[in-house]
Amino acid sequence: MTVSQVVFILLSIAALGGALGVVFARNLFRAALALVLSFVGVAGFYVLLEAEFLAMVQILVYVGAIAILIIFAIMLSRRMMSSETQPWNEQWVGAVVVAAALFAALVFILSRVDWPATEAQVPADSISQLGQALVSPDFYVLPFEVASVLLLVALVGAVIIAREQ
Amino acid sequence: MEISLPTFDFLVVAPEIVVLITALLVMVVDMVIGREQKGRLAWVALVGVLAAGALSYYLWDGSDPALHDMLAADGYALFLNLAILVAAALAILFSLEYTGRVGLAQGEYYTLLLLSTAGMMLMAAAINLMTIFLALEILSISLYVLVGLNRAERRSAEAALKYFVLGAFASGFLLYGMALIYGQAGTTSLAGIRAAVQAGGEPSALLLVGLGLMIAGFGFKVALVPFQMWTPDVYQGAPTSVTAFMSVGAKVAGFAALGRVALYAFGDLQGDWRWVLAVLSALTMTVGNLAALRQANLKRMLAYSSIAHAGYALAGLAAGNAQGTSGLLFYLFAYAFMNAGAFAIIIAAGRFEGATGGGETLDDFAGLAARKPGLAVAMALFMLSLAGVPPLAGFLAKLYVFGAAVRGGLIWLAVFGVVNSVISAYYYLRVVVSMYMREGRPAAVPAPVCAGLQVGVALAAVAIVLLGLWPGPIVDLARVAALALLGG
Amino acid sequence: MVPASYYLILSAILFTVGAVGVLIRRNALVVFMSVEMMLNAANLTLLTYSRFLGDVQGQVFVLLVIAVAAAEVAVGLAIVVALFRHEATTDVDEANLLHG
Numbered sequence: 001m002t003v004s005q006v007v008f009i010l011l012s013i014a015a016l017g018g019a020l021g022v023v024f025a026r027n028l029f030r031a032a033l034a035l036v037l038s039f040v041g042v043a044g045f046y047v048l049l050e051a052e053f054l055a056m057v058q059i060l061v062y063v064g065a066i067a068i069l070i071i072f073a074i075m076l077s078r079r080m081m082s083s084e085t086q087p088w089n090e091q092w093v094g095a096v097v098v099a100a101a102l103f104a105a106l107v108f109i110l111s112r113v114d115w116p117a118t119e120a121q122v123p124a125d126s127i128s129q130l131g132q133a134l135v136s137p138d139f140y141v142l143p144f145e146v147a148s149v150l151l152l153v154a155l156v157g158a159v160i161i162a163r164e165q
Numbered sequence: 166m167e168i169s170l171p172t173f174d175f176l177v178v179a180p181e182i183v184v185l186i187t188a189l190l191v192m193v194v195d196m197v198i199g200r201e202q203k204g205r206l207a208w209v210a211l212v213g214v215l216a217a218g219a220l221s222y223y224l225w226d227g228s229d230p231a232l233h234d235m236l237a238a239d240g241y242a243l244f245l246n247l248a249i250l251v252a253a254a255l256a257i258l259f260s261l262e263y264t265g266r267v268g269l270a271q272g273e274y275y276t277l278l279l280l281s282t283a284g285m286m287l288m289a290a291a292i293n294l295m296t297i298f299l300a301l302e303i304l305s306i307s308l309y310v311l312v313g314l315n316r317a318e319r320r321s322a323e324a325a326l327k328y329f330v331l332g333a334f335a336s337g338f339l340l341y342g343m344a345l346i347y348g349q350a351g352t353t354s355l356a357g358i359r360a361a362v363q364a365g366g367e368p369s370a371l372l373l374v375g376l377g378l379m380i381a382g383f384g385f386k387v388a389l390v391p392f393q394m395w396t397p398d399v400y401q402g403a404p405t406s407v408t409a410f411m412s413v414g415a416k417v418a419g420f421a422a423l424g425r426v427a428l429y430a431f432g433d434l435q436g437d438w439r440w441v442l443a444v445l446s447a448l449t450m451t452v453g454n455l456a457a458l459r460q461a462n463l464k465r466m467l468a469y470s471s472i473a474h475a476g477y478a479l480a481g482l483a484a485g486n487a488q489g490t491s492g493l494l495f496y497l498f499a500y501a502f503m504n505a506g507a508f509a510i511i512i513a514a515g516r517f518e519g520a521t522g523g524g525e526t527l528d529d530f531a532g533l534a535a536r537k538p539g540l541a542v543a544m545a546l547f548m549l550s551l552a553g554v555p556p557l558a559g560f561l562a563k564l565y566v567f568g569a570a571v572r573g574g575l576i577w578l579a580v581f582g583v584v585n586s587v588i589s590a591y592y593y594l595r596v597v598v599s600m601y602m603r604e605g606r607p608a609a610v611p612a613p614v615c616a617g618l619q620v621g622v623a624l625a626a627v628a629i630v631l632l633g634l635w636p637g638p639i640v641d642l643a644r645v646a647a648l649a650l651l652g653g
Numbered sequence: 654m655v656p657a658s659y660y661l662i663l664s665a666i667l668f669t670v671g672a673v674g675v676l677i678r679r680n681a682l683v684v685f686m687s688v689e690m691m692l693n694a695a696n697l698t699l700l701t702y703s704r705f706l707g708d709v710q711g712q713v714f715v716l717l718v719i720a721v722a723a724a725e726v727a728v729g730l731a732i733v734v735a736l737f738r739h740e741a742t743t744d745v746d747e748a749n750l751l752h753g
Contacts, residue, residue: 008655012663019667022686023674035686038667042693045660049704054715061719066689066726073682073730077737095676103669109370110661130716133709140713142235143295146287147720149185150303153280154724156192157310160273161325162731295714302721306728313732319739325732330684333725334675337691340718341668344695348661348702353710 004048011048015041028074036067053127177230177238180217180246181286187213188279195272203271207261207617210275214254214282221246229649234354236290240649241494244642245289245421248498249414253282255505256410258621263406263512269314277314278410281307285418294343294353297422301339301386304418305332308411312403324402331385331395339382345375355430362433376431376438380445383426386419387475390449397456400468401525405515408464409508412471413501416478420497424482428490429650435485442483443570443578450476450585457592463511464525466592467504470551473589474500480582481566484573490647492565495640499550499558499632506625507547513540513614513622530596532605540614541600543626550629552593553586558632565640660701668694681733685726692722 014037021034039062046055133139175182190213191206198205221243229239236242256278264271284303291297309332313325347353349372350361362368385392400408427438453473460466478500481493514533515524534541550559563586567579632639667690674687696715703711 004655008659015663015667016670019670019674019690022683022690023670023678028680028682031683031686035689038690039693042667042697045663045697046700048655049660049700051700051704051712051715054700054712054719057716057719061723062689062693065723069726069730070682070686073733076734095673099669099673099676102672103665105374106665106669107662109374110658110665130709130712133713134716138233140235140295140710142232143293143299143713143717146296146299146303147717149280149283150299150306150721150724153277153284153303153307153310154727156273156276156280157306158727158731160270160277161310161313161316161728161735295710295717298714299717299721302724306724309728309732313735316735319736322732322736322739326681326736329729329732330675330681330688333685333688333729334672334691336721336725337668337671337688337695340692340695341698343714344698344702347699347711347714348706351702351706351708353714 007044007048011041011044013041014038014044017041029071032067032071032074035070036063039063039067050126053130174230174232176224177232178236178290179224180221180243180250181236181283181290183217183220184213184279184283184286187216188276188283191272191275191279195276204261204265206271206275207257207264210279211254211257213279214250214257217286218247218250218254221250227645231292234356235293235296236287237292238290240642240646241425242286242290242421244494244646245417245497246286248417248494248501249282249285249289251498251501252410252413252417252505253278255501255509255621255625256406258617258624259409259505259509259512260406261617262516262615263404263618266516267315267404268317269404274311274314277307277311281311281410282414285414285421288418289421291422292355292425294347294355294358297426298336298340298343301382301418301422302336304415305336305386308407308415311407311411312399314407315404318402320402321404324399327395327402328399335382335385335392338378338385342375342378342382345371345378349375355425358430359432362431368434368437373434373437376426376434377441379426380423380438380441383419383423384445387416387423387479388449388472389445389475389479390452390472393449393452393472393475396472397465397468400471401462401464405464405508405512408468409505409512412467412508413505416471416475417497417501420478420482420493424490424493425650427482428485432651439483439485439573439575442479443575446476446479446483447578447581448476449473449479450582454585454589454592457589460592461527462525463527463530463596464508466596467507467511470589470592471504473585474504474551476585477563477566477582480570480575480578483575483578484566484569486569486573487644487647487651488572489566489569490651491640491643492562492569494643494646495565495636496562498639498643499562499629502625502628502632503547503550503557503559506543506622506629507551509618509622509625510540510544510547513537513618516612516614527596527599530599530605531603533600536605536607537614539619540622543622544600545597546626546629548593548596550633552590554590556633558629558636561633561636657701657705661698664694664697664701667691667697681736685729685733689722689726692718 018034018038022031025031043055043058225243231237281304284300287300291300309329313322315321349369350358388396450473453469457466457469478496481489518524550557553560553563567582570579671687671690699711699715
């Protein structure tokens, strides 16, 4: 086993363990911490896939902003921390069946497809290439601009919904 | 390092830019004008929407330009722009008095309405998985907020939560589907995916799984069975003017992107997706109609009816031919008028109930013809058109999509549609009967109906009559638009 | 060197776990977290393909999705807080004033 394979297994344990923790933890706060673990695990995969910039963005946005926001929301609605209400709803049997079927189908297909045996060479300046692609008019500046509209929507929307009457 | 300025032909996205700038303008004006002048924001918004509509029409010269494989201003996008802008303009007219009555924050209301409109237009224009996803999120997130904007009403907040949770869930499926398609095709551009599909021979199973997941994601947006469960609660809980807007706009945008992905990118795999859409279409119209039969609340009834209409419109897509596509486009255009109009009458009826928030049930409509004959005539027209009674727009729309389904070899689907239309006539006519045949109680508040709403209702009513009697010009436009998508 | 299919199967598992979380849990915040995991799984798929295809589009897409996720969470949590003011619950199923 090579080093990267060992790392892959460790990261898998983190990402999947965190994910299972979110779904099955009875305490909301623990679920949020498990979510952080899962996010960090995925960031590790990004490093393994040699996308260091995205790994950093993943940590900054998902762990630094999204997870923290969720924890804030948990604390803002304090009653939830103490009350560990019925965690699962009644449709869990059906849900598990549907999810298992989806998963089986995905794995069956994924394991049969031929994949490129070798990874493509990552250019040394991949980050600057990504940056150029994002703002170059010939590539992705348009979705980049559209994303700014999206952030404006979120800004206006979150303020108007959450502000006191 | 060399920095080049973008060399865009901004004219391609001029209608979207006009709507976006108007949204920003509304925000700024909102900050500088006094509290009692907020009503004027609606006029700013309306001017922007009308300007964008005029631009969309003016830009349509058959050249079908595209911006870097991201957005296109082809006939397909411009035609759908018109339907979306009709819905937005009507919604603004219907909101004039309603926003004040229920106490919505007008600056944010019109800003988000315009941003959502821009998202829908971008979605109609999107020719890349990235732009489709972003546009969908713009329109969805602004709709989540608009649904929950009535903060005095707890139902509104609940509806927003329900819509958000299920909407985000659907986005997850959509995105995963896009990821699988990207992996198989090696590109996110729809043209690239089309080329990959054409070159591929036997399609890879993952590509089809990806398409299936995307259909599920879009199916949620346009409320196809089995992704429809949020619709009645959200339509009922949302402010009625928002319901009028989203019941049309979100459907048009969802069908726009679904049409592009299925008919254009996966056009060569018709055999693989047509039967899925046909089954979904039959299920959707049946479930929607059967549930609508049992509703006493008109907002809920119209919610189920809108599910049924998504099923009818989908029949045009399932037909998989040019007639079906132009039929779908005509359907969406006609639907914009009749459905938004029906919700407008509910807004008007609520006016007579004072602050109780009533005016939504069948009983509230009893005897409306005696009290407000004009409103009753308009409502009767909308109901008959939704039921598909000739010679109104709704009848022709159904004729086109079912006719296309027959030509596409889906005779059983057309039969299903006709039977369903007959069933649906029962609950639409029940409203008409209630207005004309039953004794009503006098209005709690004998208030006049807002002039803007009257104008909007009159326009919508005239439009469905004209579309029914002289469909020629719009049908021709729809045909050109369909050819822009399918190539012809 | 880890083959692509490992990453893809792992993200399929993550996606499924997230979907199960949305379907079986009642609490709105847990449902949010599960949705975020689904988006994460989709991102991992995109990035894996991007890496093995040697194509930058996947990375750009991931970056945009992260922005979308942030926007979604901001609005979603605002809605939760607004609803909590009304009725002090974040239970999705309990919020059933509107009957089917």
